[in-house]
Amino acid sequence: MKNQLIERIKKRKVSIGIIGLGYVGLPLVIRFGEENFKVIGFDIDENKVKKLNKAESYIKHIPSEKIKNLINKNKFEATFDYSKLREVDCIIICVPTPLNEKKEPDLTYVKNTSEEIAKYLRKGQLISLESTTYPGTTREILLPKFEKKGFKVGKDFFLVFSPERENPGDPIYHTKNIPKIIGGITSQCTEIGKTLYEQVVDKVVVVSSPEVAEFTKLLENIFRAVNIALVNELKILADKMGIDIWEVIEAAKTKPFGFMPFYPGPGLGGHCLAQSEFVFIRSNNQFEAITIKDLYQKTKNHPHTISSSINGVNLLQPKNFEILSFNPNSSKPCYQKINFLTEREYKGKIIQFTTKDGRKIKVTDLHPMIVYENRFKLKLAREVNEGDFLPVILNLPEPSRRKISFDLIDYLIDSELSKKIRVRPKNLFLKDYDNFIRPFLRKVIKNYNYRDYYRGNFLPFKLYLEIEKQGKVPFKREELLLCTGRGPSLCEIPAIIRLTPELCRLIGYYLSEGCITKDKSLRVRFSFNHEEKELISDLKKILEDLNIKYSIYKSKRWKTIHIKISSEIFSSFLKDVLECGTNSYNMKIPGIIFHLPYEYKMNLIAGLMRGDGGVDYISGKKIYQKNAKKYFHHCNSATVNYFTISPKLFHQVILLMQDLGIIPYFKKRAGLLNINGYFQLSKLKHLFLGKKKEKLENYFKNNKKIISNKLFQKMGSIALVKIKKKEVIETKEKVYSIEVENTNTFLTSYGLVLHNCIPVDPFYLSWKAKEFDFRTHFIELAGEINTNMPNYVISKIIDALNQEGKCLKNSKILILGVAYKKDTDDIRESPGVEIINILKNKGAQVDYHDPHISSFSGMRKYPNLAMRSIELIERNLKQYDCVVIVTDHSAYDYKWIIENSKLIIDTRNATEKIKSNKIIKA
Numbered sequence: 001m002k003n004q005l006i007e008r009i010k011k012r013k014v015s016i017g018i019i020g021l022g023y024v025g026l027p028l029v030i031r032f033g034e035e036n037f038k039v040i041g042f043d044i045d046e047n048k049v050k051k052l053n054k055a056e057s058y059i060k061h062i063p064s065e066k067i068k069n070l071i072n073k074n075k076f077e078a079t080f081d082y083s084k085l086r087e088v089d090c091i092i093i094c095v096p097t098p099l100n101e102k103k104e105p106d107l108t109y110v111k112n113t114s115e116e117i118a119k120y121l122r123k124g125q126l127i128s129l130e131s132t133t134y135p136g137t138t139r140e141i142l143l144p145k146f147e148k149k150g151f152k153v154g155k156d157f158f159l160v161f162s163p164e165r166e167n168p169g170d171p172i173y174h175t176k177n178i179p180k181i182i183g184g185i186t187s188q189c190t191e192i193g194k195t196l197y198e199q200v201v202d203k204v205v206v207v208s209s210p211e212v213a214e215f216t217k218l219l220e221n222i223f224r225a226v227n228i229a230l231v232n233e234l235k236i237l238a239d240k241m242g243i244d245i246w247e248v249i250e251a252a253k254t255k256p257f258g259f260m261p262f263y264p265g266p267g268l269g270g271h272c273l274a275q276s277e278f279v280f281i282r283s284n285n286q287f288e289a290i291t292i293k294d295l296y297q298k299t300k301n302h303p304h305t306i307s308s309s310i311n312g313v314n315l316l317q318p319k320n321f322e323i324l325s326f327n328p329n330s331s332k333p334c335y336q337k338i339n340f341l342t343e344r345e346y347k348g349k350i351i352q353f354t355t356k357d358g359r360k361i362k363v364t365d366l367h368p369m370i371v372y373e374n375r376f377k378l379k380l381a382r383e384v385n386e387g388d389f390l391p392v393i394l395n396l397p398e399p400s401r402r403k404i405s406f407d408l409i410d411y412l413i414d415s416e417l418s419k420k421i422r423v424r425p426k427n428l429f430l431k432d433y434d435n436f437i438r439p440f441l442r443k444v445i446k447n448y449n450y451r452d453y454y455r456g457n458f459l460p461f462k463l464y465l466e467i468e469k470q471g472k473v474p475f476k477r478e479e480l481l482l483c484t485g486r487g488p489s490l491c492e493i494p495a496i497i498r499l500t501p502e503l504c505r506l507i508g509y510y511l512s513e514g515c516i517t518k519d520k521s522l523r524v525r526f527s528f529n530h531e532e533k534e535l536i537s538d539l540k541k542i543l544e545d546l547n548i549k550y551s552i553y554k555s556k557r558w559k560t561i562h563i564k565i566s567s568e569i570f571s572s573f574l575k576d577v578l579e580c581g582t583n584s585y586n587m588k589i590p591g592i593i594f595h596l597p598y599e600y601k602m603n604l605i606a607g608l609m610r611g612d613g614g615v616d617y618i619s620g621k622k623i624y625q626k627n628a629k630k631y632f633h634h635c636n637s638a639t640v641n642y643f644t645i646s647p648k649l650f651h652q653v654i655l656l657m658q659d660l661g662i663i664p665y666f667k668k669r670a671g672l673l674n675i676n677g678y679f680q681l682s683k684l685k686h687l688f689l690g691k692k693k694e695k696l697e698n699y700f701k702n703n704k705k706i707i708s709n710k711l712f713q714k715m716g717s718i719a720l721v722k723i724k725k726k727e728v729i730e731t732k733e734k735v736y737s738i739e740v741e742n743t744n745t746f747l748t749s750y751g752l753v754l755h756n757c758i759p760v761d762p763f764y765l766s767w768k769a770k771e772f773d774f775r776t777h778f779i780e781l782a783g784e785i786n787t788n789m790p791n792y793v794i795s796k797i798i799d800a801l802n803q804e805g806k807c808l809k810n811s812k813i814l815i816l817g818v819a820y821k822k823d824t825d826d827i828r829e830s831p832g833v834e835i836i837n838i839l840k841n842k843g844a845q846v847d848y849h850d851p852h853i854s855s856f857s858g859m860r861k862y863p864n865l866a867m868r869s870i871e872l873i874e875r876n877l878k879q880y881d882c883v884v885i886v887t888d889h890s891a892y893d894y895k896w897i898i899e900n901s902k903l904i905i906d907t908r909n910a911t912e913k914i915k916s917n918k919i920i921k922a
Contacts, residue, residue: 002158002188005089005124006195012036017088019113021048021078023826024130024164025094026062027175031200033070040088041078052078060825060852063382085120090128090196093117094164097131107133111141118145123156126192128182129210130164132217137161138210143185154186160193161210163217179203183213244921272342272735274350274362278651278749279738280324282335287324287591289648289655292736292748295321296343316341325743326393326753328376329895329914331717333397333747340739347732351381354725355390357711358666359750364735365728368755368823368890370745372720377851378755378823378890382728389720391753392712396659399597404499408569409477411577413465417568421461422483424492425475430454433474440467458483481547482569484521491549491567501603504593506542508607509535510574511589511649516582522571526563528611530554534689535610536561581646588648589656601656606687608653613642615688617695619702638699640675640684647671651749658751663719665711666750677709718753742913744890755890790834796922797839797882797905804903806881809843814870814880816897817887818850825852832886837862847880851891874900884922885910 008014015038018025025041032039043049051058055068070076085091095109110131117127127146129138138161143153151157162182166175180197182204184190190206197204207213275293282288290298299305299318306317322335349365363369365382372389379388412418430437431454453459459467461482467473480495497503514526528536540563543550548570553562565571574580581587593604615638622635642664644650650671657664657675662683664673675684678700685696712719737756740746744756798808818832819825827833832848833856839846849872857866870876877883877900885894888908898904898916907922 002154002192005126005158005192008089009192009195009199012199014089015040015087017042017085017091018094019043019091019117020094020096020109020131021045021052022094022096023059024166025092026052026057026059027166028092028094028130028200029076030062030066030070031175033073033075034066035200037075037199039070039076040084041076042080042082042085043078044080046080049078049080052076082116083120085117086122089124090126091117093127093129093131095131097133107137107141110137114142114145118149121146121149121151121157123151126158126160126189126196128160128162128193128196130162132163133214134218135211135214137214139185154188158184158186158189158192159210160184160189161213162193162197163213165217165220175201177202179205181205181207181213181216183207183210185210272344272346272364272367272737273748273754275734275736277362278647280655280747281338282322282324282591283320285592285595287594289588289652292738293734296341296736299341314343316343323738323740324393324396324747325740326391326718326745326747327743327913328370328745328893333393333395333717334743335397336743336746337741338738339741340737342737342739343734345732346735348730349382350729350731350733350735351384352727352729353381353384353390353723354727355721356724357664357721358668359390359392359721359752361390361749361752361754362729363754367737370753370755372715375893375896376891384723384726386723386726388723389713390723392658392663392719392721393655393717393747393751393753394658394661394663394714394719395717396594396655399595404592404596406497406499406573406577407477407495408482408493408497408573408577409465409480409495412461412482412569412572415572415576417484417572418461420484421569422456422458423461423464423495424456424458424481424483426479426481426494428475428479430457430459436474437467440470484568485566489566491565491569492547493567493569493573494547497546497573499592499596499600501599502542502545504596504600505603505607506539507574507578507580507590507593508604508609509539509611510580510607511587512608512611512613512644514574515584516571516575521566522568522575524565524567524571524574528561528563530559530561532561532610532690536563538689539563581649584645586648587644587646589652594652594656594659598660602660602687605653605656605660609640609642609684609687610689610692612644613640613688613692615640615692615695617699619698634704636699636702636704638676638681638696640681640696641672642675643669643672645671655747655751658719663709663712663714678703678706680709790831790838793831793835793884793886793905793907793922794838794842796920797884800903800905800920801882804881808839810845811881812845812879813839813847814877814883815846815848816850816883816885816892817889818848818856819852819887819889822888823852823890827853827856830887833862833865835884835886836867837865840865850887851889872897877901 005014012035016032017040018028019042021029021041021043029039029041041052048058052067053071055064055071057064057067067076093110093113095113097110098106110129110133127142129142138159143159146157146159147153153159160182162180165178178201180201180203182190182193182197183206184193194204194206207216273292275291277292278289279292279295280287280289281295296316299316299321300307302318302320304319307315317340318338321338323338325334325336327334346364350362351365352360352362354360363381365380367381368378369381369384370391371377371379371384372391376391412421464473478496481492482495483490483492485491509526510524513528514524516522516524526539540550543565548565548567550563550565553564555562575582578590579588580590589604593601617638619636621632623630623632625631642653644653650673654664654673660683662675662680664675666673675681681696681699685693685700688696712721738746739756745753746756748754797813801808801811815832815836818827818830818836820827820830836846836848847870848867849869853869855868877897880901882903882905883897883901884905885908888910892910894911895914898911898914898918901918904911904916904919905922906919909921911919
């Protein structure tokens, strides 16, 4: 019988009965149905059964569409008729096991369910208990009930315990990729149970008995409960001592071993981005545009990176990168520490959003997206629709550098080029410093002829460094030139190059019209159309001001002018120091530019646009026909465009332009951006020269009407762009995610702003331990501390109101968040509901708001408590005497909430970055 059942399971020839269709049971229904098993769901709640049979989900993170698909394929039905248990081959019990008021396990649901199973049990069935309980429940409660029928376990029926590990709303860990623990009454039971779960989860871990499996679940939960209790207790103590416990935790977690921080925070790994999406990082004050895949590889190869692998997710903890982020509270850009980078194999849905102005972004279907609906909100990608608005950043962080100089001597010390370089003072003569130089030369060079050095007024680079090391150099590096070549090939470059707006413009010319080639040595070449005389003249003047020698060559065939700089040092400056790239495919803007003031950035854009930018201008009368009549209309339009084949340069230019207040739009051709609109073009008109400038001047001269740009809505430091198209693509590929400290946001391709990607049953083991005359001090103490935390919050509310001259009775109090944890609709064992109940019993007038829970009623502990979420608008908010943040949902705009509230009690440190005398931490 055992082997027959195993074979039928593998061939999907068995039906599954799942009892209890809540946060544990319903995800299991979906998993078995998706793997082509026929599933019958059982629940005593007739309302749930009716909803499911109508394909309506009542759990936020489970879409109705999944249930509908199973019903349409005849793979699922829900019922409250337990006689249908005869029809199924495998029965999984997922009913609640709450604690009663004495903190004793209430196994009523398990016992009632086992009695129903016993009524209809037939030979050959497998029963698996998943409900959290104490060790011994499977063997001591379930087994005797089933054996009363005269069936023998391991032969006539099979019984296992496999603890649920669901974490509702977790974007990473779900039923399929959370390992399943299983322990059977007999080895035959274990083997069949293992075979069943292997069909729907990635990994099954076998243990020796149900008791081990039951204890394992409790250890997982107790570990967290005890540590949370420790932090909760220290939080109260720290408050009495006037110490910020959140600051203490942040400091303590810097220890790389022996400490694990416990406090509410974002989940690990998150849902993910496609590997080709760009992000923007800062390392050693250098800004870089990089794909998320390349960032992962770069981080992985860094010697200080900590790496690990958890359930198929490769995890990196970088030590040396910050990422460009956006703070929704202050509406300002900032750099934030990257806590984690993850990589994982993904098979499923990728969603590509295309905005009205042509921006594109690809994410997994459960990635949290930031959308704007009167304020910032968080939606899963699959919930985001055409017509929703995505935020685009318009500003970069404030300039951190004002004067930048590059000391080429430091850069060239260890280079191969150093063997060819000579050092010469600009306006000084070495022979005038003979007293300093000659003694040193005698020591380091045998048979030297110092007159050769004096005659040429130079020192070999390595020799100069030796003299400098001894402190014998009588002049500064600013007074030096670095030389290569001789005679007509002589090239001289200042040893110290100061980054000026003009040099930024030269860099722009190089990125658009330049390249580095190698014949006998490296050389830089700029190529212009022969009609671009103003550009050629401007570049020549910049080079002459830098004392950089150049030559000009005219190609008669292609009508191009080539400006060539045969200096290996200048080539190395652009290639190795500034890291600009060498050709049109790998060009990129030097990272330092992004930290400089407006004038520097605008000059670089000027060089780029003069080179690879274009101006399309249309003027004159345009004929069109309407209702069989011809009409004439004056047309005066201009569009500036820019194209690059380098993906990095493309996304850098977008970010830089938006920082300068210029918001481009995009068409189908990759690497092409366009700019139009009167106000946008007015910011560009002074950048161009020659015919391009003439076209823009004519546009402004002939313009009669200013038409507003409808492709975006500008709002302070961001613009809002509307989603035009949403495409769902089935894929199998590696995807990547980032967890960002504090803000939980980061910037990606096109400057779009993206969001990143507690057990309550410790008393089960404490209760069971009494049978063995053993007292679990840690568990009881942890439970006592955690269950008393709502009362601590109440005391903080009372004290705060008293400071304002108010008493708790009749005060109007708003609770923000009643979900058990951040960004879910799970209300089970919620401290928020308990706080509401206590406040009401003390005479306060209490309302709540939760973006994920519109109403609740008839809860186990509070059967008479029924409430609906209020609308969170300014008028409502201002009427409350006190607002209590209980669950720190990402959707809340805390700055706005504080501005419109009289008093804030923050139990989650959600307002950490906001300074206000209205806030009291609890």
